[in-house]
Amino acid sequence: MGKKLVRKRKNIFIFLGLVLILVLGAFYFMQFPVKILIAENFPKQALGIKEFCLQNKDWRRCFGEQLAAFNKDHALKETLVILKEIQKIEPKVNDCHFIAHFISSSEVEKAPDKWLDVFNLVDQTTCNNGYIHGVMEGRARFDPDFEIKASVIPATCQAIEERINQRLGKTNGSDDACAHIMGHILLAEVGGNVDKAVQECSGVEKTYKISCYQGIFMENILRENLIVHEVAKPLPKTDDSARQIASICPTFEVDARGACYRELSHIYTLITNDPQRVYKYCQASPNKDEARECYFHALNLMVLSDKASDNDLAVYCQNFKGDDKNIKSCISRIIQPILGSSLSLITEASAFCQVQEGIYRDYCFQRIGQKIIATFLGIFLENTLTSSKEKFASKIFKQCSLRQDKETCYKDQFKVLTKDKDLFFSASVVKDIQKLDPQLRYCHNLAHVISIEEVSKNSSDWINLLSKVDIDACSRGYFHGIFEGHSRVDGNFTITSQSIDDLCSQISSNKIEPDKSAYLRNCVHALGHILLVQETADVKKAAQVCDGVSGNLKKYCYIGVFMENYQKTNLEAHGLSPSGYKITAEDLTKNEEICANFSGVAASACWQTMGEMYSHFYSDSQSIYNSCIKASTNKDTCYLNGVGSLSTSLANSINTKESDINFCQYYKDSEAKYKECINFIISYTLSTSEDFLNFIKYFCLEVDPEYKDFCKEKINLFKT
Structure with a gap:
């Protein structure tokens, strides 16, 4: 009895000792970052999510919801690690497009104003464009200020491309996924009105327009965003539904009609995964190219479907026998979604190639090789x-x-x-x-x-x-x-009136028109900047030197002087202005007083530069216009130079609204001035950078209807 009691007490002490060790150990590990503990649990957490979701019929949604829930309390970087761990132990999760929707949408929910940060970790194409879809869906749900307009689509998509480029340190190229998902969300925003959504997309340049159309018509079938916004109910997976959806396609113009027929592949593959039946469904379009694209797009969906069968591998491209071009296109359209989802699915891709006949088996394996080489070559080139x-x-x-x-x-x-x-x-x-x-x-x-x-x-x-x-x-x-x-x-x-004439004539002597005149003007203008430094920031003295410059060139000398007086780039470099100078309201008043003291060509040049100064202080055309009407002369020149400068600033902004670029609205009463305004904006902005072409196209969308064609013509003239 005594021995048992001693043994029992001994066991109690051992137990208490273990408890103490655990408590002290827990306290010890609490001193370390939580990430250490989480990292050790990644494989365990991945296994738990896998076992839970594989019991679920809708396993993609389950994985998406589980990872989204995890992401709400963890960093996105950690969620992506968990996903990779799951993919190691469950290969079919490499088909992660729908899962990525949930993850990135939950990230946007955490911080709607930091949506771009998602692309610090993923590309547009990651998980077959899944993350960008989720980001845009998240913005639509959690950002009350997010509204899709024709001008918003390219600006947003370019911002995403730029963020990815910054991370990669190279140009990654544009991708259609962004404009596509914008089309999805746009349809929900306009209450499911397909005609209205298509009309909005029609204002976008073609680079994004077709993808936008495709997003609209796909949403009209899948209805995920429409259902979330309580705009529509799920579409029944029936032949009647397919006929009803297909009936609207002929009512649209070429690009939109083609997109409509293409996206019918979604309703067809919801009804059946039988390649032959889907092929027949796609013949709803009387246009062979549209019917073929419908089927090719359906291939993307069928080969990755849970309902895909090995028996279908030899059937997918059967309808193109004897048509070398189309059978090769068919093979490529199957290899792309499989390996685009993950290179780890190479076994599935190889199985498809194995059942192809003769030369097409070789071609199929070549396509696999090209895809793999392209992927690894991209990685290699990034470093070399x-x-x-x-x-x-x-x-x-x-x-x-x-x-x-x-x-x-x-x-x-x-x-x-x-x-x-x-x-x-x-x-x-x-x-x-x-x-x-x-x-x-x-x-x-x-x-x-x-x-x-x-x-x-x-x-x-x-x-x-x-x-x-x-x-x-x-x-x-x-x-x-x-x-x-x-x-x-x-x-x-030393700069004198004579040296300006002599030097600029010498520099331009070997040029021919129109380059010769341009060199002369720019030479005189540049010397005007430096002249103000030479005269120790005395505008009056510098202008007196410009007085003696020959002919019309003196105007460019004045402009250089007055521009330097507000920019102060050279003055600052020579210690004649404080470093980090910023324009103030007081500076505007001082420079207006300077302009008032001049007359003739000098006054005109002074007020012209005031327009640009206003643009650096104000951020809207109305304020620039209101300031320029106070000018003693050349009010229009003042405004046009100011708003031209403003347009180059807005061209770099992703938050530009239509109202911001209605630059010529103040000339509605004068056709000549309205056209002059259009011409000036186009010339000024595209001379700064031809990369601003998209912005100028949006500007043309906002001019009054009777001037839209004129605006487009001026763009084309500038480009030629």
Whole structure:
């Protein structure tokens, strides 16, 4: 009895000791970041979700809901790790499109204003475009200010592309997934009115338009967003439903009609997964190309369906026997969704190839090889770029693009690069980075820095540089910078009325029209900037030098002086203005008073530059217009230059509204002035960067109806 009691007490002490160890251990591990504990549990959590969801008939939805619930309390990065763990132990989860919907939508729900951050971790194409679909659906559900308009679609999609480009350090190319899901959400926003949604999409450029149409017609069938918004009930999976949906397709114009017939594949594959039946359904379109596209799109759905059968592998492309082009297209359209979902599904892709006949079996395996090579080549090229220029572009972009002081970073990096290479090498790197970072499309000040550094290396070659440099590049930034650089290294360089005429004539002497006149104007303009520095910021003295410049060229000298007086770029570099200068309301008043003291050509030039100054202080055309009507002369020139400058700023914004770009509304009473306004906006904006073409197309959408054709004609003239 005593021994038992001792043993029992001993066991109690052992138990209490273990409890104490566990408590102390728990306290100890609490000192470490929670992520350590979570990371150790990733495989266990993945296994738990797998076992739970595989018992569920709708396993995709189950995995999506489970991971979305996990994501609400964890970082997205951790949720993606869990998904990868699940994919390791359950290969069919590599078909993750629908699952990704839930994950990214839950991430948007956590912080609707940070939706773009999702693309810091995933691409548009990840999980066959699943994440971008979820992000846009999340914005529609959780962001009350999110409204889809023709101008919003490209701006939003470009913002996503840019964010991905920033992460990858290279141009990843545009993708149609963004505009497609916009079409889904748009139909819900307009209460399920297909005609109204199609009309809105028709205002988008073709790059995005067709994908937008496809999203509308797909939503009209699947109705996920319509149901969430209580706009419609689920569509019955019947032949009658299919006929009803198909009946609207002929009522639309070519692009929309083709999209309508293509998306019918969704109702057909909901009714059956039999390739032969689906092929017959798709013949609803009298147009052979539309019918074929309907079936090819259905292939994407059928091969990844739970209802897919190995018996169908030899049937998918059977209807194209004897048609070499179409049977190859059919094979490609099957390989793409399988391996596009995950390269781990190569076994499934190979099984399909194995049952193809003769030369088409070889072709099929070639397509698998090409897909794999393309994937790994992309990874290889990301680390091994094809030229030193691209390497520098990638390096500088990665160092600067996400920094708060991005502009300063770019200037510092290009100063070093130009010192090591030359102006022309740096200019080509700038062009490469502009593809990745649209904010660098306005590169005037950066071009100054590059030119100044180039001149400092070889000051005696500055005249030769002026004749070689692209005068229009970066809004004449390189050209201006060469003069600025020369004025810094040559203490004897003095600007007089005569030297302006002589020097600019010399530089343009070997040019032919219209380049010769452009070189003359820009040369005089650049010297006007430097002239104000020479005269220690005394506007009156600098203007007196401009008075003596010959003919109409004196106008450009004045503009250079007045522009420098508000920009202060060169004044700051010479210690004549505080660093980090920002325009204030008081500065506007001072410069207006300066303009009031001049007359004739000088007054006209002064008020022209005031327009641009207003645009840097205000952010709307109404305020610029109200300010310019106070001008003593050239009110319209003041406004047009101001709103031209504003348009280049808005072209880089993803939040631009239609009302923001109705620039010419103040000239409704004058056809001549309205057209002049349109022409000026197009010329000014596209001269700054041809990458702003999409923005200008949106501008044309907002002009009054009677001027829309004129606006489009002017765009085409500029492009030619």
